[in-house]
Amino acid sequence: MKLEEYNISVDQHSDGVFRFILKNIKDEDKARDIVQDSFEKLWRNVDSVNFLKVKSYLYTTAYRTMIDLIRREKRKEDFDQVDVSAYSHSQHYTDLKEILDYALERLSDIQRSVVLLRDYEGYNYQEIAEITDLSESQVKVYIYRARKKMKEYIGHLESVI
Amino acid sequence: MTIITRNNYEEFFLDYIEGEIDAKEEAALRVFLIKNPDLKKELDEMMGMNLVCEKSHVRNESSSLKEIPFQVNFDDFCVAHIEGDLSSYEETAFEDFITSHPKKEKELKLYRKTKLEADTSIIFTNKKSLKRKNKTALFRQFVFTSLATAASIAILFSVWITEIENPSSNLEPELVSHNTSIQIATPDSTKVRIPKDIETVENIDKHKKPEKTKDPTKTKIKGKILNKQINKMDALPIKAEVSPKEPINKIEVKQLLANSTIVPIEISQQTLIELPETKQIIQKIPQSTGLAMLGISWKESKGEKDVKETPTLLKIASYGVSQIGKLAGKKINLEKKYDPKTDKTRVAFNTYGIGFSAPVK
Numbered sequence: 001m002k003l004e005e006y007n008i009s010v011d012q013h014s015d016g017v018f019r020f021i022l023k024n025i026k027d028e029d030k031a032r033d034i035v036q037d038s039f040e041k042l043w044r045n046v047d048s049v050n051f052l053k054v055k056s057y058l059y060t061t062a063y064r065t066m067i068d069l070i071r072r073e074k075r076k077e078d079f080d081q082v083d084v085s086a087y088s089h090s091q092h093y094t095d096l097k098e099i100l101d102y103a104l105e106r107l108s109d110i111q112r113s114v115v116l117l118r119d120y121e122g123y124n125y126q127e128i129a130e131i132t133d134l135s136e137s138q139v140k141v142y143i144y145r146a147r148k149k150m151k152e153y154i155g156h157l158e159s160v161i
Numbered sequence: 162m163t164i165i166t167r168n169n170y171e172e173f174f175l176d177y178i179e180g181e182i183d184a185k186e187e188a189a190l191r192v193f194l195i196k197n198p199d200l201k202k203e204l205d206e207m208m209g210m211n212l213v214c215e216k217s218h219v220r221n222e223s224s225s226l227k228e229i230p231f232q233v234n235f236d237d238f239c240v241a242h243i244e245g246d247l248s249s250y251e252e253t254a255f256e257d258f259i260t261s262h263p264k265k266e267k268e269l270k271l272y273r274k275t276k277l278e279a280d281t282s283i284i285f286t287n288k289k290s291l292k293r294k295n296k297t298a299l300f301r302q303f304v305f306t307s308l309a310t311a312a313s314i315a316i317l318f319s320v321w322i323t324e325i326e327n328p329s330s331n332l333e334p335e336l337v338s339h340n341t342s343i344q345i346a347t348p349d350s351t352k353v354r355i356p357k358d359i360e361t362v363e364n365i366d367k368h369k370k371p372e373k374t375k376d377p378t379k380t381k382i383k384g385k386i387l388n389k390q391i392n393k394m395d396a397l398p399i400k401a402e403v404s405p406k407e408p409i410n411k412i413e414v415k416q417l418l419a420n421s422t423i424v425p426i427e428i429s430q431q432t433l434i435e436l437p438e439t440k441q442i443i444q445k446i447p448q449s450t451g452l453a454m455l456g457i458s459w460k461e462s463k464g465e466k467d468v469k470e471t472p473t474l475l476k477i478a479s480y481g482v483s484q485i486g487k488l489a490g491k492k493i494n495l496e497k498k499y500d501p502k503t504d505k506t507r508v509a510f511n512t513y514g515i516g517f518s519a520p521v522k
Contacts, residue, residue, distance in 0.1 A: 003295055010291045018285035032285070039291045100277060118244075119277035140246075147240045150275040151268075158271075 005051040010039060013055050015061045020116055023104065024066055034069070038062040057122070060131045063113060070109055097152075103153040111146035114139050165193040167200070174204050219417075231258045235265060241273040303513070310512045318477045475508065482510050 001009075014035060022031040038061040042049060049057050104112055113132060118121045125143075129136045165173050173190055176182045182190065194201045229237055231254075237366050238255055241247050247255060259266050285291075486493035499506045 003293060008294045010288050014285040014291055015281075015283070015287055016279075019279060019283045022283060032287075035223070035285055036291065043293060096274060097278075097280075100275070104277070115277065120279040143244065144237065144240045147243070147272060147275050148236055151236075151239075153269045154274055155268075155271050 001046050001049050001051045001054060003046075004044050006043060009042070009054045009058070010050070010136075013058050016038065016055075016121060017058050020059065020120055021062055021066055023116055024109070024112055024119075025070065026105070030069060034062050035071045037065050055121075055130060056127060059117065059123075063131055064133075073155070093144070098149070099154055099157055103150040106153060107146050107149060110134075111142050111149070114142045114144045118143055165189055167197065169199060170197075172209055178208055197387070231255060235268070238273075239269050242269070243272055243276060307509065307512045311509045314478065314481055315474075316506075318481060322474075322479075376399065478508060 017038060018031055018035045021034045022028060025031060025034075038058050041061050042054065042058060107115065110132065113127070114128050114134075117128045117131060123131070125136045125139045126141045128134075132139065134142070163169065167465065168191065173186070173193075177187065177190055194204065238251075242252070242255055259269055439503070475495075482493050482495050493510050495508050495510050497506055497508050
């Protein structure tokens, strides 16, 4: 990859990577640091990375850096362990976007990541599998489970509202 | 010909069904079936397995849709539907199922709501920090910076020299005016001596002369010399005031500045003022310049045409560069390069690792 292509990659993907990480960890400073680290790593390997695969490279790097960070901070939380009724304050949820944000937070880290990659970036199962270092079938299972949980959460809130 | 046994009869059965056995083999097969009547039933079943390709008219064959377990795995089909994992056949069948089951449609709508949309208002603001510059461009920038710094220093020295040559500097009038605020009191008020470099009223304004001559004892001279180059006072005008009302027992020279304004001095012909302080001022001027630090007198390069300007400039530049080197803690040498095309000698030095900054108030 050439210097110009690297700079184009910054313009094309920095927003998306930042958005993806921010939605996962909800911390702007850390998300910014992860994006910085990812592009730093890309620059170090700029000669060996193919421009056509740079998006996947960036998301993979950012995702793994984020996972390392999450593991360090041990902030895992599983949706199953959450009492949905504790979040069922209708006055707090004014629109679907906000509800979805809360639903997304209730997912496990891996479920949230695969759903975000699927919906935000439109990756297929195979691409998500490469980024997250999972098998294709595992990705599919995670996405299906995540959808069911989100649907359950949204349905519950709607019934309360 | 291979003998038909219970171990290889399937091959003969298939060849028989396909019509690929001859008369002898067919006769042998019939004898085998007579001896093994249980296998004749198997042959009949195999012959009845001729499959006909079905046409997939889904809507016309609604009975076959019952085989798809929408009822049992409805959630999975909903997710598969929004993920686009269903085949066209399954998609059509699923839509038919939803149409015929309105209660399920509500659940499907909930699943559709789980599709996230990227919030495009979230952007990475500091993209500039991620971008990189070309190494060649960086090198060019470095060379350019070096040249620019050298040029800046050359301009700085040029301005410095120009300032020395320019009499309307801000610094020197202050020095001169400070040093020339003198009061000269004469014991003999009637005999005040003024050098010829001070233009008197006699030369300037003859209308007031008679008034002063009437009472020379009441003359007070207030001189304002507006020239920093006091050594050339011969040709310079001097601002002075003479009050005829008071006796001339006190002469006060306020300021000496290089101003071309000619102010009349009202004084009698007999009045003579001595300004011994002016000589001291002349000596102080060169000491206030940076050239003195180099042991160079500005007069040498200015007044005398024989003295070449280039060696002096080079000397100044060398001194400046050496001072910069001292500040930076590095040894910096000026390099001279002769360019035969332009017939000019260029002077430059390496500015690597050197930066300049100025505090901003």
